Amino acid sequence: MALSKLEQLYRQVIVDHSSHPHHYGDMTDPTQAVELHNPSCGDLIEVQVKLMEDxxxxxxxxxxxxxxxxxxxxxxxxxxxGKTIAEARQLINAFSLMMQGSTPQQEEIFGDAMMLQTVSKFPTRIKCATLAWKALEKALEPA
Known part of the structure; x- marks a missing residue:
């Protein structure tokens, strides 16, 4: 079965972000850092944040x-x-719902992350897509 042009675009954006990730690397002075592992596929992601006020x-x-x-x-x-902690938590929740296939398209909110909506069709890949988001969620928990 051939991929539609939209699916091809989605795939290319995902490959570009994976090959040339933004904000990749260690931070010298994070206020929080959380590392999560996905045992089903071996993914290991650490998210580091520097919080200033909220x-x-x-x-x-x-x-x-x-x-x-x-x-x-x-x-x-x-x-x-640049998001507030409250805004970040709302986005994490909305992304989780999108990965479950239960939220309408919100391209204006998610930007490129909207391309990951197709992952919701593949339950084994949902953990891959949500790993960093869950790490951020843990990093934003009160100490």
Whole structure:
């Protein structure tokens, strides 16, 4: 079965984010850092954040993983930088719902991360797509 042009575009954006991830690497002075592992496929992602008052001043990720987990982490860091903690939590919740297939398309909210909506059709890949988002969620928990 041939991929539609839209599916081809989605796939290319995901591959680009995975091959050339944004905000990748270690931060010198994070206020929080959380590392999560997906035992089903071996992905290991660490999310580091620098919080200033109630905003995500900076965010980075490192680790290794499949194309989906690296692309998702890259897209998430683009989306979260500068957000308040409350905004970040809302986005994490909305992304989780999107991965479950239970939220309408919200391209204006998610930007490139909207491309990951197709992952919801593949239950074994949902953990890959949500790994970095769950790490950020844990990093934003009160100490």
């Amino acid at each position: 905003h995500i001043q900076d965010i980075r990720f490192s680790g290794s993983g499949c194309t989906i987990s690296r692309a998702s982490a890259s897209m998430m860091t683009d989306l979260m930088k």
